[in-house]
Amino acid sequence: MILVRFMTKRGENRSIPIDKSLFKQLEEHMRTHGRFFDCIKSFRKYLKTTSIKLPQGQSSHVLRHSFASHFMMNGGNILTLQKILGHSTIIMTMRYAHLAPEHLKDALIFNPLYSITEGRK
Numbered sequence: 400m401i402l403v404r405f406m407t408k409r410g411e412n413r414s415i416p417i418d419k420s421l422f423k424q425l426e427e428h429m430r431t432h433g434r435f436f437d438c439i440k441s442f443r444k445y446l447k448t449t450s451i452k453l454p455q456g457q458s459s460h461v462l463r464h465s466f467a468s469h470f471m472m473n474g475g476n477i478l479t480l481q482k483i484l485g486h487s488t489i490i491m492t493m494r495y496a497h498l499a500p501e502h503l504k505d506a507l508i509f510n511p512l513y514s515i516t517e518g519r520k
Contacts, residue, residue, distance in 0.1 A: 413485055467495035 481492040
């Protein structure tokens with residue numbers, strides 16, 4: 400687990416669980432390059448080398464949405480995601496966790512009527 404100290408909208412620090420592999424990579428990065436500073440400049444620099452076009456002011460914010468979507472598509476829990484993102488309401492988290500349409504097929508398979516209707520065929 401790492402403690403991230405930065406000013407959030409609610410002025411809180413955030414603890415984030417990470418696996419050992421990522422922790423080792425972060426340690427190596429800090430030994431080689433020092434602490435992370437102004438990462439947004441690097442992100443914007445590399446974003447310009449792609450064909451990705453984002454709305455003004457959303458370059459790094461899009462990563463939160465991508466993380467949230469992939470977290471849910473990989474079977475994550477919406478309440479856990481709420482805590483990770485630091486949202487005060489589940490409604491805000493639901494906005495972030497928009498899913499790709501192909502993942503909505505689970506609604507067809509896991510709904511209670513599926514076994515009844517499939518059993519009649």
